[in-house]
Amino acid sequence: MKLFNILEEEFPTLYFETVNVDEDHVHMQIEITPSINVSEVVQKIKTFTSRRLRKEFKFIERIYFEKEGIWSVGYFSSTIWLNEGTIRHYIEEQWKEDYPSPQKAFGFSSP
Numbered sequence: 001m002k003l004f005n006i007l008e009e010e011f012p013t014l015y016f017e018t019v020n021v022d023e024d025h026v027h028m029q030i031e032i033t034p035s036i037n038v039s040e041v042v043q044k045i046k047t048f049t050s051r052r053l054r055k056e057f058k059f060i061e062r063i064y065f066e067k068e069g070i071w072s073v074g075y076f077s078s079t080i081w082l083n084e085g086t087i088r089h090y091i092e093e094q095w096k097e098d099y100p101s102p103q104k105a106f107g108f109s110s111p
Contacts, residue, residue: 003052011044017084018091027091029084038077046071 004016015031032041050070054060064070078087 003049006052007045007048010048011041014041018088020091029087029091042075042077 004019008014008016013033013036016028017031018027018029020027028045030041032038046069053070054064060070
């Protein structure tokens with residue numbers, strides 16, 4: 001079972017609309033109930049995923065031995081004024097911006 005499915009089971013008030021995992025960051029479009037504070041959701045996700053990843057991949061403990069967590073302290077959140085379709089498209093296509101084709105990386109247009 002995928003980690004985000006497990007998160008939805010663990011926290012049934014969350015719904016992961018779109019998720020894209022890159023080499024060093026994660027983009028998520030999440031539906032949460034208005035009664036839950038966004039910062040609490042982010043904290044729960046970071047805590048839960050950190051524990052699961054450390055359990056599954058033992059080498060992570062060695063890498064982050066003296067650090068409190070594997071995630072950075074920051075996050076971006078927007079709750080209004082953005083079109084859901086635009087956000088979903090951005091998240092789904094972000095890897096293309098982070099890892100462009102060789103033609104695009106060198107300034108050539110694709111055929």
